Amino acid sequence: MGLSCVVLTNAIVMMAPWVLKDAVDDLYAAVTDAKLIFYGTLILGIAVAGGLARFAARRILIGASRSIEYDIRNAFYAHLQRLPLSYFHANRTGDLMSRATNDLNAVRIMVGPAVMYAFSTALTFLVALAFMFSLNPRLTLLALLPLPLVTVAARYFGRVIHERFEKIQAQLSDISAVTQEALAGVRVVRAYRQEGRETERFREANRRYVESNRGLIRLQGVFYPSMGLFMGIAELLVLWLGARDVIAGQMSVGELVAFNAYLAMLSWPMIAFGWVTNMAQRGRASWGRMLEVLEAVPAIADSAATRGDVRAGDITGAVEFRHLSFAYRDTDVLTDVSLTIRPGQTVAIVGRTGSGKSTLLALLARLHDPPPGTVLVDGIDVRELPLDALRGAIGFVPQEVFLFSDTISENVAFGARDDQDRVRDVAAIAQLDKDVTAFPHAYETRVGERGITLSGGQKQRTAIARALYVDPRILILDDALSAVDTHTEDEILKAVRQFRSGRTTLIVSHRISTVRDANHIVVLDGGRIIEQGTHETLVARGGAYGALHRQQLLEAELAAS
Secondary structure, three states: HHHHHEEEEEHHHHHHHHHHHHHHHHEEEEHHHHHHHHHHHHHHHHHHHHHHHHHHHHHHHHHHHHHHHHHHHHHHHHHOOOOOOOHHHOOHHHHHHHHHHHHHHHHHHHOOOOHHHHHHHHHHHHHHHHHHHHOOHHHHHHHHHHHHHHHHHHHHHHHHHHHHHHHHHHHHHHHHHHHHHHOHHHHHHEEEEEEEEHHHHHHHHHHHHHHHHHEEEEHHHHHHHHHHHHHHHHHHHHHHHHHHHOOOOOOHHHHHHHHHHHHHHHHHHHHHHHHHHHHHHHHHHHHHHHHHOOOOOOOOOOOOOOOOOOOOHHOOOOEEEEEEEEOOOHHHHHHEEEEEOOOEEEEEEEEOOOOOHHHHHHHHOOOOOOOOEEEEEEEEEHHHOOOOOOOHOEEOOOOOOOOOEEEEHHHHHHOOOOOOHHHHHHHHHOOOHHHHHHOOOOHEEEOHHHEEEEEEEHHHHHHHHHHHHHHOOOEEEEOOOOOOOHHHHHHHHHHHHHHHOOOOOEEEOOOOHHHHHOEEEEEEEOOOEEEEOOOHHHHHHOOOOOOOOOOHHHHHHHHHO
């Protein structure tokens, strides 16, 4: 429909010079009011009809490009959601945001305005050329003399513009990344008095971006005028030789006027060709950058081996680690870990920093993919469970709590139907309710960027309430009580103990007080299980767990004195 409107626009507009030819020749013979009104009305009608057709073409084609942009943006974001954590560790957030905004806009221009102008200018060029040939073939050939120069210039400048724009978009990604990092880490920047350094870092990235843009502008400053220069030479030749033909009686004044009008129409496609080339090259460069993300294969996804008949509600919570060994790149993190957890059992995992505790839990939720047959839930390899079912059965409270810039209620009910009664119930279990009632808008209080208005303990309790809200079959608390005091910890553990009845619970903690009531305690060191048993058994054994217990008892006595 859009291209049909472009054809209609060109058909209407191309009538104007021919009407002008007849008008000039007719009025040259004799001027009357009737003739002036007739030709004036005809030219005005052509202008109005052409304008309406052009409006329809722009609305349809550019509207379609906006719909394409909408679809691509949704597909881009959905693809990001499927990519593994390792991808985001290797790629900066600011760069990905730049691709999703600036690069996508350049792609939209390529598939909308660039297509429209390319089709319109090509059509204008061919039709105007046909009319010019019908009026004077010799003058038409003269007008085409600059065409080879235009083609050569367009090919050269198009290639260089493409290279320059790729560089510019990469530098724009750098600016976005610097800005995002500085704003996300504003507390650290202020604490270390590095505002000046960050400002200078941004200024340098901005300077490189502006200089690259200036280079592109200089290139375009040569490109577009060169197109006009080539066409200006052709117009000069046509005017000189055409005027001689009129004097010699080989051409009427109206025909010369019409020929020049068609030549003017021909000059726009010549210039627009460079403009369209520029838009196309920018779009190609940006699309290439977007494809780098879109073609990244999600390392963790459902496969042909996935059992589609399993739902989150079907999972009972039996967990088994079977001779699990795992490495990040070339660094061994876990070695030959074997552990069986019965449904409803509470298992605590303790160990020094870097011993592999968080990695073990991340593999259970398939935040990283374990080797085949090493991590099982209900006797099924987690790689064969649908991701929705596996993660839907898990309530995960990670070490680094992340809250969204929304209300407390929305953060607790994240991704689920907002049931205010349930929000209050789980907030009470997490000992969050006492703090929330003191807030000006209670559960509708907005927590700010990353929950900046809340304390560390309040953030952790909000995250615990979020995990409890989904009523998980497997509850994972990865050092989830490190930011709360021991009294609040006791209150939370008492409430959670009632909630987790019948649910499998895995707790990672450095505090003995957090894990002592677990059914089974596992001690990791260097990625291996070095001890396991109940609290009493491990304390009596006097190994690593017993030493940690004695150390914390001594610290408590010293703090009390």
